[in-house]
Amino acid sequence: AQTVTQSQPEMSVQEAETVTLSCTYDTSESDYYLFWYKQPPSRQMILVIRQEAYKQQNATENRFSVNFQKAAKSFSLKISDSQLGDAAMYFCAYRSRGNFGNEKLTFGTGTRLTIIP
Amino acid sequence: EAQVTQNPRYLITVTGKKLTVTCSQNMNHEYMSWYRQDPGLGLRQIYYSMNVEVTDKGDVPEGYKVSRKEKRNFPLILESPSPNQTSLYFCASSFGLGAYNEQFFGPGTRLTVL
Numbered sequence: 001a002q003t004v005t006q007s008q009p010e011m012s013v014q015e016a017e018t019v020t021l022s023c024t025y026d027t028s029e030s031d032y033y034l035f036w037y038k039q040p041p042s043r044q045m046i047l048v049i050r051q052e053a054y055k056q057q058n059a060t061e062n063r064f065s066v067n068f069q070k071a072a073k074s075f076s077l078k079i080s081d082s083q084l085g086d087a088a089m090y091f092c093a094y095r096s097r098g099n100f101g102n103e104k105l106t107f108g109t110g111t112r113l114t115i116i117p
Numbered sequence: 118e119a120q121v122t123q124n125p126r127y128l129i130t131v132t133g134k135k136l137t138v139t140c141s142q143n144m145n146h147e148y149m150s151w152y153r154q155d156p157g158l159g160l161r162q163i164y165y166s167m168n169v170e171v172t173d174k175g176d177v178p179e180g181y182k183v184s185r186k187e188k189r190n191f192p193l194i195l196e197s198p199s200p201n202q203t204s205l206y207f208c209a210s211s212f213g214l215g216a217y218n219e220q221f222f223g224p225g226t227r228l229t230v231l
Contacts, residue, residue, distance in 0.1 A: 004159075045160075045207060045222035091159060101167055103148055103211060104175060105220065107159035 002027045002094050006108035013082045014116050020067075021077045021111045023092030031097040034068065034075045035105070040088040048090070051075065053097070079113075087115045119144045121223035123208050129229045130198055138193045138226050140208030148213030149191040150220070153177065154205040163206075166191055167213060198230040 003026045013019035025034070036048040051059045051068050058066050063083075067076045079086055092108040121142045130136055140149065150165040152175075162175030166185040180202055182194040191210075195202060206226045211218040 043205065043225040043227075045209075045225075047219060050219075102162075102165050102173065102175070103213060103218070103220065104150070104162045104165065105152075105160070105209075107161070109157055109159045 002029070002032075002096070002106045004092050004094050004106050004108040006092055006111050008111045009109070010112045010114070012114040012116055013079075015082055015084060017082055018078060018080045019082055019113065021079075021090050021092075021113065023075045023077070023108055025073050025075065025092070025094050027073070027094065029096055033095040033097060034066075035093040035095070036064070036066070036075075036077045037091045037093060037107075038086075038088045039091065039110075040085075045091075049077070082115050084115050084117065087113060089113070119221070121208055121210055121221050123206075123223035123226050125226060126224060127227045129231065131231050132199055133197050136195050136198060136228075138195075138206055138208075138228070140191045140193065140210075140223060141189050142191075142208075142210040142221070143189065144210065144212075144221065145188065146210040146212055146221075147188070148218075148220075149185070149208065149210045150175070151181070151183065151191070151193050152207045152209065154207060154225075160207065163193070198228075200230045202228065203230045204228060 032053045034051045038046045049061045063080045089110045093105040151163040152160040154160045164183040166172040208223040209220045211220045
């Protein structure tokens with residue numbers, strides 16, 4: 001079974017600075033998807049960014065980018081120019097690509113990000 | 118507006134009193150799933166459904182039931198709730214079929230079982 005580990009329960013960053021959230025995963029599969037979700041105080045789960053394992057290029061979405069190291073099974077999220085609205089719980093998640101039945105997302109335990117004005 | 122809705126958003130109940138949390142999506146999605154979120158554990162899958170009348174267990178199905186009689190609805194049923202089912206519950210849906218499809222999450226239901 002796959003597991004996802006987020007070793008930083010809490011992080012803080014000064015507004016306008018850059019912060020990196022860590023995520024490692026364990027899998028025997030070669031093809032899969034990785035995601036970062038944001039959960040603000042409203043509790044809504046919001047997809048921030050995704051990465052397909054067969055793509056070597058790191059995904060980027062505006063101020064959000066990932067550092068995907070497949071061999072190391074590492075998938076970190078970098079937030080540039082941090083804004084107050086980025087304050088949230090961030091979850092890393094894994095999904096098998098080959099399973100045509102269950103599209104289960106396996107989540108890490110989350111990192112709570114605080115933005116310091 | 119494309120969305121997943123859940124009701125109720127908040128519920129406080131007592132041990133043993135049957136309850137149902139409804140989930141509905143308006144995107145004609147094949148795949149639907151229920152997760153529970155607990156502090157320090159992230160989100161864990163309870164049940165999923167690939168289509169109407171097709172459901173299967175996830176990682177933590179004990180104490181829960183589901184049904185999928187219509188494509189848009191996927192209710193979560195707790196026949197005899199217990200305090201260890203106090204949690205935040207999310208319904209999610211996607212087009213399924215194995216390719217990448219973004220999963221859309223509902224707003225969550227905060228359940229407290231006394």
